[in-house]
Structures are given as C-alpha cells and as structure tokens.
Amino acid sequence: xxxxxxxxxxxxxxxxxxxxxxxxxxxxxxxxxxxxxxxxxxxxxxxxxxxxxxxxxxxxxxxxxxxxxxxxxxxxxxxxxxxxxxx
Numbered sequence: 001x002x003x004x005x006x007x008x009x010x011x012x013x014x015x016x017x018x019x020x021x022x023x024x025x026x027x028x029x030x031x032x033x034x035x036x037x038x039x040x041x042x043x044x045x046x047x048x049x050x051x052x053x054x055x056x057x058x059x060x061x062x063x064x065x066x067x068x069x070x071x072x073x074x075x076x077x078x079x080x081x082x083x084x085x086x087x
Contacts, residue, residue, distance in 0.1 A: 011064055025057045
C-alpha cells in the first residue's frame with residue numbers, strides 16, 4: 001500500500017489503492033490534515049488508458065513529522081482506511 005522515505009524531521013509516504021474512489025482519497029486527505037504538521041496531497045493518475053474500475057487518482061502523498069504522537073495518529077488513520085478499503 002505505501003512507500004516511505006525519511007528526511008530530517010519528516011517522513012514521506014506514497015499510498016496507492018488502485019480502485020479507491022476519488023471521494024475516499026479526498027476524505028483521507030481531510031482526515032490526515034487534521035493532524036498537526038501533516039501535509040497530504042492527491043497525486044495525478046498516470047495511466048494512459050481509461051479503465052472504469054481504476055481510481056481517478058494516482059495515489060496520495062503524505063508528509064508527517066517524526067514525533068511519536070504524529071506518527072501514531074497518521075498510522076492509525078491509514079490503518080483505518082487500509083482495513084476498510086483494501087482487498
């Protein structure tokens with residue numbers, strides 16, 4: 001579901017769920033942005049061929065602080081969506 005890299009005081013993750021609807025991605029962004037210091041943005045779809053079952057979004061990029069509290073909150077939010085929507 002995700003790839004991560006670490007900078008100085010923040011961690012970056014890219015989340016992709018191929019068939020997740022745009023509305024759910026937007027909900028995730030709104031939910032994640034409620035955590036102090038978190039930046040979350042939608043990534044554009046890069047597929048060249050249209051597939052009705054494929055998500056309209058290429059993924060989600062999340063940047064969050066390495067503080068223990070921030071990491072825990074972000075991981076809890078991501079776990080909720082992963083449990084609810086991954087197959």
